[in-house]
Amino acid sequence: METTLIILKPDAVQRGLMGRIVSRFEEKGLQIVGAKLTMISPELAATHYKDHQGKGFYNGLVGFMTSSPVLVLAVRGIGAITIARSMMGATFGSKAAPGTIRGDFGVSNSFNLIHGSDSPEAAARELGLFFKAGEVLDFPRAGDRWVYDSSSGKSE
Helix, strand or coil: CEEEEEEECHHHHHCCCHHHHHHHHHHHCCEEEEEEEECCCHHHHHHHCHHHCCCCCHHHHHHHHCCCCEEEEEEEECCHHHHHHHHHCCCCCCCCCCCCHHHHHCCCCCCCCEEECCCHHHHHHHHHHHCCCCCCCCCCCCCHHHHCCCCCCCCC
16 A cells, blocks of 8 residues: 655646545545645745745745645555556646546646655655655455456455
8 A cells, every 4th residue: 555645736726626536545445544625834845845946936936835725635545656556647738638636627737636645765765755644544344356457465
């Protein structure tokens, strides 16, 4: 099982898309194991986006991410990082395929609704930025036997 960070950005929150987007992850079979509605401070945004410092879009990105509440999620499942990123779609809504979150809900090349960790290392770092110890839960779901085939003795 992998756990990844998902952020529903200010545009998703302001447009009232939180429930519809969270439902997509749950309907796919992924488990929400942490959630909080929060304001990202400029300091946290700077830490989170440190790899983009010095780029032309950095100040606008930090300003956007600190402009309104975001919904931060810890999402768990087998292959959760790859699955979530596929569900998100291409970075820009205008280029994202229909059926993806960005393809269905976005047209902007700046406001792109959602962030998802791009690797296990990034997920571990990012989850640590947004969740304190004990805020990402570990609990069984009875329905997992209908999400993952374990007839071979291991979940697939």
